[in-house]
Amino acid sequence: MKNYEMYVNGKWIKARSGATREIRDPANGELIARVPESTREDAAAAIDAARAAFDKGPWRATNAQDRGKLLFKLADAIRKEAKIFAELETRNCGKPLAESEFDVADAANCFEFYGGLATKIHGETMQVPANSLSFVLREPVGVCGQIIPWNYPLLMCAWKLAPAIAAGCTTVLKPSELTPLTALELARLIEACEFPAGVINILTGPGAGAGEELAMSSKVDKVAFTGGTVTGRKVMESATSNLKKISLELGGKNPNIVFADADFESAVDGALFGAFANQGEVCSAGSRLLVEESIHRKLVDAMVKKVPRIKLGHGLTPGVKMGPLVSAAHREKVESYIRIGVQEGAKLVCGGKRPEGKDLAGGNFLEPTIFDDVKPAMRIAREEIFGPVLSVIPFKNEEDAIRIANDSEYGLAAGVWTLNINRGLRVIKQLRAGITWINTYHPTFNEMPWGGYKQSGTGRELGLYGIEAYLETKQVNVSLDEAPIGWY
Numbered sequence: 291m292k293n294y295e296m297y298v299n300g301k302w303i304k305a306r307s308g309a310t311r312e313i314r315d316p317a318n319g320e321l322i323a324r325v326p327e328s329t330r331e332d333a334a335a336a337i338d339a340a341r342a343a344f345d346k347g348p349w350r351a352t353n354a355q356d357r358g359k360l361l362f363k364l365a366d367a368i369r370k371e372a373k374i375f376a377e378l379e380t381r382n383c384g385k386p387l388a389e390s391e392f393d394v395a396d397a398a399n400c401f402e403f404y405g406g407l408a409t410k411i412h413g414e415t416m417q418v419p420a421n422s423l424s425f426v427l428r429e430p431v432g433v434c435g436q437i438i439p440w441n442y443p444l445l446m447c448a449w450k451l452a453p454a455i456a457a458g459c460t461t462v463l464k465p466s467e468l469t470p471l472t473a474l475e476l477a478r479l480i481e482a483c484e485f486p487a488g489v490i491n492i493l494t495g496p497g498a499g500a501g502e503e504l505a506m507s508s509k510v511d512k513v514a515f516t517g518g519t520v521t522g523r524k525v526m527e528s529a530t531s532n533l534k535k536i537s538l539e540l541g542g543k544n545p546n547i548v549f550a551d552a553d554f555e556s557a558v559d560g561a562l563f564g565a566f567a568n569q570g571e572v573c574s575a576g577s578r579l580l581v582e583e584s585i586h587r588k589l590v591d592a593m594v595k596k597v598p599r600i601k602l603g604h605g606l607t608p609g610v611k612m613g614p615l616v617s618a619a620h621r622e623k624v625e626s627y628i629r630i631g632v633q634e635g636a637k638l639v640c641g642g643k644r645p646e647g648k649d650l651a652g653g654n655f656l657e658p659t660i661f662d663d664v665k666p667a668m669r670i671a672r673e674e675i676f677g678p679v680l681s682v683i684p685f686k687n688e689e690d691a692i693r694i695a696n697d698s699e700y701g702l703a704a705g706v707w708t709l710n711i712n713r714g715l716r717v718i719k720q721l722r723a724g725i726t727w728i729n730t731y732h733p734t735f736n737e738m739p740w741g742g743y744k745q746s747g748t749g750r751e752l753g754l755y756g757i758e759a760y761l762e763t764k765q766v767n768v769s770l771d772e773a774p775i776g777w778y
């Protein structure tokens with residue numbers, strides 16, 4: 291058990307109230323840490339630190355090369371401690387170690403990507419009348435409030451911090467109150483890498499109060515939020531206080547579409563991986579499986595046969611493929627959707643309950659669950675469950691598949707399985723989603739833009755697109771004439 295403090299203005303501090311929160315391993319309930327439970331006042335002080343570092347500190351004068359070097363240094367520091375980070379991530383949020391290892395490597399790569407991009411930020415000159423010179427300067431947007439969820443705790447830190455720092459912003463980042471540990475360990479590396487005080491502040495605490503202050507404060511220039519759509523809407527409302535810039539990465543109910551001409555075994559694997567990786571606690575999870583009628587029964591049977599290979603257990607146990615859900619309350623929410631699915635008349639073909647076994651009794655485990663014959667109007671086909679629950683919906687033809695796929699308030703991700711590349715691309719072009727796959731599901735890259743259509747969010751993270759959210763654009767117009775304009 292470790293007692294943590296939070297990292298504000300280059301110092302390790304407690305919450306002003308002295309309050310702390312217990313952090314427990316979701317696989318067995320073991321107390322693993324206590325962290326400060328900050329309030330609105332703590333958040334306001336952290337914002338002041340970020341404000342001072344941006345307005346008065348040396349950060350504004352730091353050149354892009356130095357910002358890039360800091361990010362490279364941080365990437366290297368993470369890699370040196372990859373094992374520590376991966377194990378801690380698994381103990382805090384439950385995911386299997388192999389997935390945590392992947393996330394840690396990806397987080398280091400993200401810092402490196404934006405370290406490289408820091409020196410490539412540039413404006414342009416335009417063809418204006420000959421007696422003028424006009425050019426564009428790109429400048430940091432200012433102080434950022436960054437709020438992240440619990441399903442990819444370290445990776446979400448990287449997605450938020452790396453572009454903000456590359457652009458020259460300062461930031462207060464609030465991890466989820468459920469999974470703050472790798473963010474705090476990251477703060478230890480940020481201190482060791484000698485980022486100037488106040489440039490990156492890691493504030494632990496709940497959304498109510500601390501998170502609200504980041505979204506509301508008029509001293510914050512930009513809020514970047516990843517989380518649920520309901521919370522995203524509140525953040526958007528709060529951000530109107532000073533019309534701050536805003537980016538939102540929200541939920542999804544993503545269609546994974548299997549045509550009869552797909553490679554069958556790949557589609558079975560892709561459907562299961564799309565739905566159950568990270569316990570299904572993934573915004574881009576393929577939680578709606580649309581299957582062409584002619585192979586529908588065969589595909590469902592093949593999935594059900596393979597599900598027992600998804601070994602449940604503590605994420606640190608070798609061979610485990612699915613860990614516990616993040617919290618008891620979240621498991622109850624997911625279970626309530628399973629009850630809803632049964633009541634709605636969908637056919638429960640596997641899972642649907644807590645697994646048996648003494649070693650699993652102390653954790654928030656839930657069996658991988660598949661509902662078949664789901665109708666597009668059912669709640670389990672429309673609402674984000676954010677757990678290991680897959681809804682299978684049969685479809686008749688291409689047109690039918692596209693219609694069902696797009697019939698959602700969300701538009702984050704989508705997958706298509708077919709060996710006919712014309713069909714694959716034809717369907718992808720008609721899907722209203724920001725992240726798409728053909729004959730694969732889930733792989734994405736730091737180089738590529740991440741974000742959703744419709745109510746899955748606004749703006750894009752990652753890639754060259756991701757830095758835009760942290761940059762202002764200034765036009766500079768210079769007269770080349772020496773005489774007065776003589777207008778009056």
Ligand code: NAD
Binds near residue numbers: 495503505741
């Ligand atoms: P959540 O919305 O409950 O919380 C997210 C963060 O917001 C947490 O840090 C929380 O403390 C904070 N928060 C809560 N209320 C707030 C308020 N009123 N003002 C400011 N901050 C507040 O989400 P969660 O349960 O942590 O995460 C799951 C959700 O995140 C899912 O809906 C999932 O789809 C989404 N998600 C989206 C992406 C993406 O890239 N689109 C990635 C991961 C997760």
